[in-house]
Each structure stands twice: as structure tokens, then as C-alpha cells.
Amino acid sequence: MDKEKLVYLDGEYLPQSQAKLSVYDHGFLYGDGVFEGIRAYNGRVLKLKEHIDRLYASAKAIYLTIPVSKEEMFEIVLSSFRKNNITDGYCRLVVSRGVGDLGLDPKKSKNPSIICIANNIQLYPKEMYNVGIPIVTASQRRNKANAIDPQIKSLNYLNNILAKIEAGRCGVQEAVMLNEDGIVAECTGDNIFIVKDNIIYTPPISVGILEGITRNIFIDLAKKNGIETYEKEFTLFNLYNADECFLTGTGAEAMPVIKVDERIIGTGEVGAITKKLLELFHNLVRNEGEVIFK
Ligand code: PXG
Numbered sequence: 001m002d003k004e005k006l007v008y009l010d011g012e013y014l015p016q017s018q019a020k021l022s023v024y025d026h027g028f029l030y031g032d033g034v035f036e037g038i039r040a041y042n043g044r045v046l047k048l049k050e051h052i053d054r055l056y057a058s059a060k061a062i063y064l065t066i067p068v069s070k071e072e073m074f075e076i077v078l079s080s081f082r083k084n085n086i087t088d089g090y091c092r093l094v095v096s097r098g099v100g101d102l103g104l105d106p107k108k109s110k111n112p113s114i115i116c117i118a119n120n121i122q123l124y125p126k127e128m129y130n131v132g133i134p135i136v137t138a139s140q141r142r143n144k145a146n147a148i149d150p151q152i153k154s155l156n157y158l159n160n161i162l163a164k165i166e167a168g169r170c171g172v173q174e175a176v177m178l179n180e181d182g183i184v185a186e187c188t189g190d191n192i193f194i195v196k197d198n199i200i201y202t203p204p205i206s207v208g209i210l211e212g213i214t215r216n217i218f219i220d221l222a223k224k225n226g227i228e229t230y231e232k233e234f235t236l237f238n239l240y241n242a243d244e245c246f247l248t249g250t251g252a253e254a255m256p257v258i259k260v261d262e263r264i265i266g267t268g269e270v271g272a273i274t275k276k277l278l279e280l281f282h283n284l285v286r287n288e289g290e291v292i293f294k
Contacts, residue, residue, distance in 0.1 A: 006083045008076055008116035013083055026109050027096025031156035034058035035094040037250045043087040044289030050213045058152045059095060066095050067112055080118040081292045090121035123251045124173060132256030132270050138163035138175040142185040142208050150208050160188040179208045183233045190249030191215035194242035195273045204231040214248040221280045244271030254278050
């Protein structure tokens with residue numbers, strides 16, 4: 001059996017079977033907390049500062065004060081990879097409101113808990129990255145910013161999980177979610193891009209999406225490589241009639257999409273621009289980021 005991973009829990013690194021939280025933890029009782037998913041490639045943690053900044057921004061939005069500094073959090077993530085001897089892997093960083101009573105009141109939770117789990121993750125089978133995946137549209141709408149803002153990476157993922165269930169019921173791995181107005185927003189754990197006439201489009205934050213860190217890497221890569229790129233609203237019509245489509249996310253990395261709701265996208269094969277960007281991305285992740293073993 002694999003050696004147990006060490007999990008960071010409130011100041012200690014514990015074997016994962018011993019890393020336990022109270023049943024009174026409000027992260028568990030109410031989904032009251034925030035998280036990040038962070039990847040390491042080739043001994044380097046990708047966009048660690050951006051992930052930590054987003055974690056603190058999410059926490060601020062839900063009125064949660066994280067009990068350690070950003071610098072300390074940086075070290076918690078790096079040590080979690082280091083102590084588990086992981087050079088290529090994934091880390092789930094969670095801050096929960098902490099132990100409270102059986103009422104909603106967050107003031108009763110005096111001590112937010114910090115958890116950092118470093119391990120591996122494989123969201124989709126490897127072969128699929130070469131050929132792309134079919135997706136469907138979820139009937140479940142992405143929640144509105146005036147309910148729970150999708151920019152908050154909160155522990156409440158039911159909106160996305162319900163859409164993921166719909167994908168499964170349709171026999172595919174992923175679903176695209178629209179906002180209230182029928183504008184394409186994002187997938188359940190990834191952002192979406194389309195290519196039309198050699199121009200790249202991805203929904204703007206104002207549509208109601210998580211500002212994906214991988215999304216921002218792709219926007220940058222595309223622009224730096226001379227591909228016209230816009231953050232612009234589009235509908236299912238535009239998605240069905242795109243030449244290419246791909247998804248980006250820390251978990252998913254970059255996944256080509258070859259079919260949406262049974263409509264074949266472009267030629268039905270991974271497009272040239274998608275291929276080029278995937279190559280640039282895989283090159284970037286190996287050579288950028290905070291070094292784990294200094
Ligand atoms: N949209 C949503 C709703 C997400 O949850 C992204 C976009 C992509 O953001 P980043 O910053 O990762 O490029 C996410 C991220 C999982 C898993 O287990 C999901 C995410 C990240 C890691 C793992 O499905 N979602």
C-alpha cells in the first residue's frame with residue numbers, strides 16, 4: 001500500500017487517516033468556507049501567489065479572517081508538497097469557518113481551520129486530452145452574482161455538482177453552464193474558450209464565472225503569441241458554430257471539446273489553435289512557478 005500522505009491541519013502535519021475535523025465544523029455543516037486547487041509541475045508550484053491572493057479575496061468576500069499571513073500560507077503549501085515528496089501533483093487548500101454550534105451564526109466559530117492536502121489528481125482519462133471530449137449544456141444555471149458570486153471559490157459547490165450530475169446522466173464527463181440570460185458562463189470546474197475565424201473568445205467575469213487562473217494563463221499565452229483574444233459574451237449558437245473549443249482549469253488543465261449537445265465542433269478533431277496553445281501551456285507549466293525543493 002502507498003505510504004500515507006501527510007496532511008496539514010491547523011499547524012500540524014498529520015498522516016491523512018488522522019487528519020480529522022469536528023462534525024460541528026461549519027465548512028461541513030453549511031459549506032461555510034473557501035478553497036483553492038493548486039498544481040505542481042516539474043518541482044514547481046504554478047501561480048502560487050495568484051492562488052493565495054484568490055483564497056484571501058474569497059475569504060474576504062465571505063467575511064472570514066484567515067488566521068495566518070499570506071507568507072505563512074505560501075510556506076504551508078510548499079511544505080505540503082515537500083513533506084510528501086511531490087514534484088508533480090495537486091494540492092487542495094481549504095479554509096473552513098471552523099467549529100461552531102448548530103446554528104448558522106458564523107460569529108460562533110472563533111477559529112477557522114486551515115487544511116492543506118497534497119496528493120495527485122486526474123480528472124479525465126489521459127487519452128481524452130489528445131482527442132477531446134463531448135460536453136452537454138446543463139439545464140442548471142450558473143448561480144447569479146447577487147446570490148453567491150461565482151468569483152468566490154467557496155465550499156458550496158452544489159450548483160456545479162448538480163450540473164456535473166446532468167453531464168453524467170447524458171453519458172458525458174462535463175457540462176457547460178449558462179447564466180440567467182442564456183449567456184455561456186463556464187463548466188463545472190473549468191472555464192470555456194472558443195475559436196472562430198482564428199479569433200479566441202472567452203466569457204468575461206461579468207457573465208458570472210470564477211476568474212480562473214488557468215484561464216488567465218491562456219489569455220496571456222494567446223495574446224503573447226499574436227492570436228487575437230477577447231473576453232466577450234457569447235451564446236450557445238456561437239458555441240455550436242465555433243471552429244474550436246477548449247476548457248481550462250487547475251484540475252482539468254486544458255481539455256479540447258469536440259462536441260456540444262451532439263453538435264460537432266469544427267472538424268470534430270482537436271483544432272490547430274487549441275493544439276498550439278496546449279503545447280505552449282505544457283511548456284510554460286514545466287518552467288514557471290515557485291520551486292518546491294530549493
Ligand atoms: N470555474 C470553476 C467553477 C472552478 O471551480 C475553474 C473555473 C478553473 O479555475 P482555475 O483557477 O483552476 O484555472 C474552477 C476550478 C475538481 C477541481 O476537483 C476543480 C477546480 C480546480 C481543481 C480541481 O473538479 N476548479
